[in-house]
Amino acid sequence: MSPVVPAVDADALALGDAIAARSPLELFWRRLREDRVALAALTFIALLVLMAILAPLVVKLLGAPPPTERSTAALDPPFGSPTGPSSVHVFGVDTLGRDVFSRMVYGARVSLVVAVVATGSAVVAGVVVGMLAAYYGGWVDTIISRTLDMLLAFPILLLGLGLASACSLGDGCLGVIRPGLPVVIVVIAIATFPYIARIIRGQVLSLREKEFIEAARSLGASDRRIIFRQILPNLVAPIIVYATLVLPQNILFEAALSFLGVGVQPPQASWGQMIADASRSFDAWWLMFFPGIALVLTVLAFNLVGDGLQDALDPKARA
Amino acid sequence: MVRYIIRRIIGMFVLLALVSAATFVMFYALPTADPAVLRAGRQGTPELIAQIRRSLGLDDPLYVQYWTYMKAVVLHFDFGFSYETNESVRDAILSRLPATISLTAGALVVWLAVALPVGTISAIKRRSLLDRITMGGALLAISAPVYWLGLVTLYLFAKDVGTFGIFPGPNTYVGITRDPSGWFGSLLLPWLVLAAGFAAFYARLLRSNLVEVMGEDYIRTARAKGLPERRVIWHHGVRAAITPIATVLGLDIGMLLGGAILTESVFNIPGVGRYAFDAIGSADLPAIQGTVLFAAFFVIVANLLVDIAYAFIDPRVRYS
């Protein structure tokens, strides 16, 4: 699904201290504070992050076996099929006899790290590329735009699969992009930055024509000053909006790559991978259910926060 | 106008060439199975293998291989033969296209049928309980991975493996010409699952666009003129709010025609997406190249059509 950014009132933000008694930033915080749903989602995310960072502690405190420990006893003879929730394994075990709960806790790390790092990289890359294209125009713009078009034309999942597979062997790609988490992050970043690059480019193009830029230039401001002082602040809003839209999508993207088998390497746990395991042993509903719920709740929380941010930035858009 | 269209079409071919080149390079790095060894079979003396390599052109430099490949594609519409099954890639894709089209078309109908009314009503009755519930549900639907939804629905509703066996299970797809009722039944669950996320997204999109449009001045004018509310909403409101939706719709259709890999995998529908996934899984280079080109083609064409449509609607676009 292609993300669409609702219109943001850049002019209002650009006018700075001129009229309002409260600054736009203060208004923004106020509106966010009053949005209870978004706050609840934010709390959930904070707890999730905490749990992910303290994963080993959490697992130990709750008495669950470590995530990489295989328990042959938990596999049902004579077929060796995994057993479901029990007193020893609260969420059951997977096909290798590993505890699902522990793997879920550790799996949170993967989802969060990928989401944040990949989205962050995509945003940075997208902003830089988009601004370069728009500000310098000419052949720079043409080359960049064509490259972006090409990346956008690639079916995303296939691109992700292909890159991940291609870089999954030996020393990876360029020696740096090693198999597993690094590959996934790079793949997701490459697959998603064109969107923001396009949007930023569009925004900068329209900003470039605005009077206050001309004014600044006629006053003798250097390019760099214009970019950092005048343009960038106006991009904050679309950047935030875009990042909040894309972060939950990237969590799902990583899960999809793991589901299709090119995500993190075993024995590292990932929610998408656990769901993939489930699709092979149909009776093992716990393999499918628990990681799936975790994914849904996490993505939902990020979506809610994103909605809240958008509302706070420009209440008109959602009324 | 015509010049604009021609320019865009030329751009389309350039883009396709770029995509195919990029695919070639990218998958050249993929550690694929050695097709010469696969074909040489067990006797596989070094001479025999070398012979096969020569006949397949595997020892030629990359750009020569690329050129040969592109020539075959452009002149003969020949995408080579699968390393794994020796089947013609073009035939393989074409035979799987009906399944993908069936899946896409049906899901499209479902999600539009849901999203349009839901989005409109939610916008009109904004902030009501109905609005909150539907938008909440929509948010939930876009937060769930489509393959997980698929697995859950299969687990609950598939005839032979599910708890409440209502729908036919996975792997039951048959072509519409062979068994229309079977075709319909086997696609019901996939349609619903695939449509869920899209319906949610489009409903939200429509709602937010419509809300914004309804705040515009000309709406107020229309109301002031005394037009009935329903006419205001439909004629002025929805019509304006629909345009961005049409854009996104075009792009999404293009993307889906390239194959909904995840849905096709979970429900085991023999479509193009599934074929692409299997090809990557077995490092089957010609099949991978064929499917990527194919999918990219649909996306680019969809983009093109959307841009041309926009050029009709908004003349300013043509001169940019």
Add this chain to the structure above:
Amino acid sequence: MTALRAATSRRHPPRRFAVVGCVALLALALGACGGNPDDASTPTASDGYGTALPSGDQKRGGTLKLLSAEGFSHMDPGAVNFQLDFMVTYATQRGLYYRRPGDPTTPVPDLADGQPVVSADNRTVRVKLKRGIRYGTNEKTAVTGREVTAADVKYAFERGYNPSVANGYLPTYFPLAGSQHADGGEISGITTPDDHMIEFELSKPFAATTTRALVMPITIPVPKSYAAPFDAKQPNVYEADPERQAFTGPYMIQSYEAGKSMTLVRNPQWDPDTDIRPAYLDRIEWTLNVDPSIAGRQIFSGSRLANGDTPVPGTVKRFATQAKDRISFTPLGNRFVAINTQRRPFSDLNVRKAFAAALDRRAMQLQRGGVLIGDVASHFLPPTIPGFREAGGFAGTGVDYLAKPEGDPAVAARYMRRAGFASGKANGPSVLVFGSNDSPAKEIAEVIRDALDSLGFDVTLRLLDQATLYTKFCNVESQLRKIDVCGSFGWLPDFIDPYAMLNSNFSGNAILPVNNTNASLFDDQQVNAAIEKGALISDKEQRARAWGQIDKQLVEKVAAIPYLWDKVANIVSKDVHGVIARWNASWDLAYMSLK
């Protein structure tokens, strides 16, 4: 995947596990499974499962349908070397010798008239042919109704060297004089003293093994005048249009659509009086590329159906719990973990022993599907192969590092200390492990990783798709030199004989630059010599004893780590009387019937 099988010559088919149960036979004491009931498989995996044996009250007539997930690898009898392909080949063609379904080790004269005659120096093998066996074809041709002659068998061998046929096992089992530079033309080592007599002259005294190999489909006659123009093309007609073959068996291939379907009908020229096979069925229809889960469900609840290839775990479970008498388990091959014996750290025998002791083979058995799927192996010869009992049978060879199927950390530590790691653990040398990314091979790779981890190694695991794994890495000598462990390995014998089972995997002379099946790069002078000698032994008991010793040596030198003796599962619907050819662990179509 199909082409891969040709390349790997009866390597285990990918992504299926094989469920085997020879145990049912023990009850009938037919002696085909290592014979002695005292050697019963330790797990009680058998009671109530199907026996799939012929019986006197089978009915004639009807059509049987087979469902396969994979397609055929080869259709040309001269090239065929795969479990699935054999089913068709042996139903439509007759070679020199055949095997009864229940007795995989005894060659029964088929085209031949009597047992082969071997010269005193073991360099000449002479076979007399029966008279009155005629070719049947779909369309009328010059060879329709013509009698099979010795010259046709001679040509069958000669065309095996033709690149358009490319037979894979000729040099291994038939070292014919004058075949040095053969490429489809005349081979001086094969002569036909008369129309019904063929004589093979070997370049070494290899008759003991060659006579046993006379069951292979290379002995299926091909009339030269008919087929020579076909063989000049690439691919040859016997391969590409198998309906045009000249058939000698009870059935003919009436139609074949690659990857889709095949139909067998009765061969009007087949004379039942010359053949031990009853050929009850009138017609056999084969549907290819069926999803295995669907196939399993259809066979379970449908009628007149049987499986073409191995059922998936879900199907096995269903049959084993709800329709025990319709599923049978037949032992056939082995599985082992290949270790690079030529490079540190595993070039040190003690480290290999430690690895063997650390490996949880029980977990690997569970990952493949549990007790029904196979027995945990403690040496390389599986239960049906002569030499199994002599190597120790189910009790094992007696070494301490393979004594416990779950692994024995104490023994592992002891051998690590002997290897010079004072603490009982290595300290981080990096080890490269390759495996297939299909389940259950993927899970097996995890178990392997755990074992190496516990020994203190730093494991790098690379999982690839099957085709790439073998054609680019684990079968390529230059790559194998850089890899420490190839996780997913196993072997199905070309015919039931220990030479066919062990030579390709463990003889130093079998190491090849490509298509190398000696993945351990195991090259031990003593074992090589023993293998060469063992191939020359004619006497059954002597042969079994000698190969039992070789098997023991392989275990003592840890050429690889055996972990499973595979069993192949086969399923039928309720109105089918299935009969399994134990030498192939698959259906013998010429013995099957409907109920």
